[in-house]
Amino acid sequence: MTTLDSNILDALAERLETCQLEAKDTEKITNDHPDMDWDDAYAIQERILKRKLGRGRRLAGLKAGLTSFAKMKQMDVESPVFGFMTDDYIVPDGGECDTRSLIHPKVEPEIAFVTRKSLSGPGCHIGTVLEATDFVIPGIEVIDSRYRDFKFDLKSVIADNTSASRFVIGGTPTRLDGLDLRTVGIVMEKNGEPVSFGAGAAVLGHPATAIAMLANHLGARGQAIPAGTLILSGGITEAVPVQAGDNVTLRVQGMGSTSLRFV
Ligand code: OOG
Numbered sequence: 001m002t003t004l005d006s007n008i009l010d011a012l013a014e015r016l017e018t019c020q021l022e023a024k025d026t027e028k029i030t031n032d033h034p035d036m037d038w039d040d041a042y043a044i045q046e047r048i049l050k051r052k053l054g055r056g057r058r059l060a061g062l063k064a065g066l067t068s069f070a071k072m073k074q075m076d077v078e079s080p081v082f083g084f085m086t087d088d089y090i091v092p093d094g095g096e097c098d099t100r101s102l103i104h105p106k107v108e109p110e111i112a113f114v115t116r117k118s119l120s121g122p123g124c125h126i127g128t129v130l131e132a133t134d135f136v137i138p139g140i141e142v143i144d145s146r147y148r149d150f151k152f153d154l155k156s157v158i159a160d161n162t163s164a165s166r167f168v169i170g171g172t173p174t175r176l177d178g179l180d181l182r183t184v185g186i187v188m189e190k191n192g193e194p195v196s197f198g199a200g201a202a203v204l205g206h207p208a209t210a211i212a213m214l215a216n217h218l219g220a221r222g223q224a225i226p227a228g229t230l231i232l233s234g235g236i237t238e239a240v241p242v243q244a245g246d247n248v249t250l251r252v253q254g255m256g257s258t259s260l261r262f263v
């Protein structure tokens with residue numbers, strides 16, 4: 001049950017989406033609404049999605065965030081969050097990302113899943129996810145909190161669609177048969193220098209756990225993850241700030257690489 005009035009939820013969605021569209025920051029919304037609850041936060045996020053779909057945008061994927069201890073520690077929060085990406089967030093592999101449309105972008109190395117069967121909760125677990133996965137592929141998420149100095153609490157960041165702003169996937173779509181995602185290594189490079197290192201297990205012990213948590217989260221709302229959905233499973237390491245001129249490449253063991261350039 002939401003606690004905020006429907007007009008207030010609409011106004012907060014408009015405020016946050018306008019910040020995104022105009023690349024301007026704002027104070028975290030819990031400053032004005034300290035008693036808002038989780039349902040309010042997700043209701044605001046859902047209204048942002050409705051605004052975009054109403055303008056003809058298409059859903060491009062779903063995401064889990066704050067799924068690694070490195071990320072939770074970096075952002076000083078303690079549990080995963082879920083969000084969405086629309087088609088205008090897609091950067092082609094090797095393509096450009098215009099920093100003028102962003103506030104203070106950071107990049108995260110992630111493993112993206114694509115499902116071949118629908119996943120629903122409650123009761124979804126890593127086994128269900130592995131069985132329903134078509135392939136995994138390297139992905140770099142560009143996050144860009146609409147909150148001043150990237151400072152927020154969990155409810156504020158959920159309402160702000162978990163800072164989602166752009167993403168790129170590329171490399172080799174890889175089947176899970178015989179692949180242990182826990183020990184798959186990753187290296188992210190900025191301008192040719194390695195800046196982040198990690199392995200799949202950094203994400204909740206196994207990145208598929210993040211997908212199961214998303215299915216269970218949606219299940220509690222009467223929704224499911226459809227077959228053919230792209231899902232970002234969450235940053236393996238801390239996010240790294242970027243600016244115009246930066247080139248970022250993510251290499252994932254056995255899965256090739258994906259990259260983008262900031263202009
Ligand atoms: C929230 C989004 C975090 C991830 O992969 O952990 C996220 C943030 O840190 O701004 O996308």
Ligand code: MG
Nearest residue numbers: 108141234235
């Ligand atoms: Mg992320």
